[in-house]
Structure formats: C-alpha cells, structure tokens
Amino acid sequence: MNRRTWIYQSFRWLAGAAVVHQTIGLFKAQANTSSISQHNLPINSNNPNTAMSFELPALPYAYAALEPHFDAMTMEIHHSKHHAAYVNNLNAALSGTPHADKTLEELMAVVSTLPVAVRNNGGGHYNHSLFWKLLTPQAGTAPSEALMAAIQEKFGGLDGLKEQFGKAAMARFGSGWAWLCYRDGALNLCSTANQDNPLMDIENEKGCGGFPLLGLDVWEHSYYLKFQNRRAEYVTAFWNVLNWDEVSARFAQATR
Numbered sequence: 001m002n003r004r005t006w007i008y009q010s011f012r013w014l015a016g017a018a019v020v021h022q023t024i025g026l027f028k029a030q031a032n033t034s035s036i037s038q039h040n041l042p043i044n045s046n047n048p049n050t051a052m053s054f055e056l057p058a059l060p061y062a063y064a065a066l067e068p069h070f071d072a073m074t075m076e077i078h079h080s081k082h083h084a085a086y087v088n089n090l091n092a093a094l095s096g097t098p099h100a101d102k103t104l105e106e107l108m109a110v111v112s113t114l115p116v117a118v119r120n121n122g123g124g125h126y127n128h129s130l131f132w133k134l135l136t137p138q139a140g141t142a143p144s145e146a147l148m149a150a151i152q153e154k155f156g157g158l159d160g161l162k163e164q165f166g167k168a169a170m171a172r173f174g175s176g177w178a179w180l181c182y183r184d185g186a187l188n189l190c191s192t193a194n195q196d197n198p199l200m201d202i203e204n205e206k207g208c209g210g211f212p213l214l215g216l217d218v219w220e221h222s223y224y225l226k227f228q229n230r231r232a233e234y235v236t237a238f239w240n241v242l243n244w245d246e247v248s249a250r251f252a253q254a255t256r
C-alpha cells in the first residue's frame, strides 16, 4: 500500500467510525428516558460518569398529546430531528476539547469564549430541553401564589404578561426565542436570536439575562406545519399548553 492509498484508507476508516459513533450515540439518547429531570436539577447536564454524552431527553408526553394546540407531526420533527441534531452537533463540537465534561449551564456561562458551534448547539440543546418541560397536555395549571403576585406587580396580571410576552415573541425578527426571566429580584421579558438564551454571558451583557422561567421557541420549525406564517396564532396556542406548575417551580427555585 503506497502512502496515498494508506491515507485514503485511513480517512475511510475514520469516517466509518464516526458514523458508527454517531449512530450509537443517537440510539443511546433515544433509549434514555431518564433525562427529564426534577425541577431543581440542571437541564440534561452531563453525567460525570459518561462525559461527552449529552443525550436527547425523552418527551414526558406523546407527540400527539398537545393536539389540537400543537400538532403531532411538528412535535415529532421538532423533537426527533431538530433537537436531536443539536445534541449530536454539540457532542461533536465538544469532542476532545477541555470543555467535554462541562454541564450545559457551565458552557452557557462562558459561551463567548467557545466556538460558535457550541453556542448554537449548546443553546439549542438547553432551550429545547427546557421547552419540552414547559409544555403539558394537562389543562388548568396555574401560576403559584408567589408567582402570580410577581406577575401582578410587574404586568398588572396574567393578561398583561401575555400581551407583553406576545409582543416580545412577535418582535423577534427571524429565528429566536421569547423569554420570561427572573433577574435582579423581578420578572423580566426579553428575546434572543437564534439559539441564544439568558444564561449566556453574551446575553446577560445585552440585558436578556437572569434565570429563565419560561421560553417560547419562535423558529418557524416550531409552528410552520400547522400555522404557516401566522406566528401570532402559535403564540396564542402556547398559553393553552403551558405548564404553569413547571414555571412556578422554576420561580420558586429562582427566589429561594
């Protein structure tokens, strides 16, 4: 085997190994149903025993469970394709780097110093992991007494919050997220571009920092199949499937 042939064969072997690695990683991720964690745990943080293996968390409900508000096909593609891609790309971006054993929260805190692939895919993984937990097929959840008091103080009530949150979601040009955060002792509304989020050092400097209580994905992939260009209808539908129990638990965590 001459040198050129050896290099070619080596490249083919490495490429094949990468595919196998990715396939196994995805299988492990999809088989794992334990990553939907308790309220007070970091979101899908790395297991110290399995560093370099962020995993796609299973949804705590069926893809069709949020019908008719959020449709099953969108939920399935959003979770099994879009979110899965963020997880796989994040693992690839971290592989072999000194940041491989960091939690998502640790990565977000120093994201300005990391490659853009970590920012985009780490943000994508964090945001979506949170988003699934913020949704529920259970009707009738409501803000806790303490959260309701904070909403009343800041927005004059739930209607005020929904109106201003909706404006933040609609004003985000292109792809991004709308957020309700707890920052400096009060509720704060903001939005971020792409997969950025309030935990990122870069966002904190821009005024969208603090602890995220709820976030709404306004990428077209999250609503286009059902709502096409009607983002406002999607934002309205979101309130019907929002898990206020989860938001309240996060508020309690932020204020304790």
Ligand SMILES: [Fe+2]
Pocket: 078, 082, 128, 217, 219, 221, 222
């Ligand atoms: Fe999304």
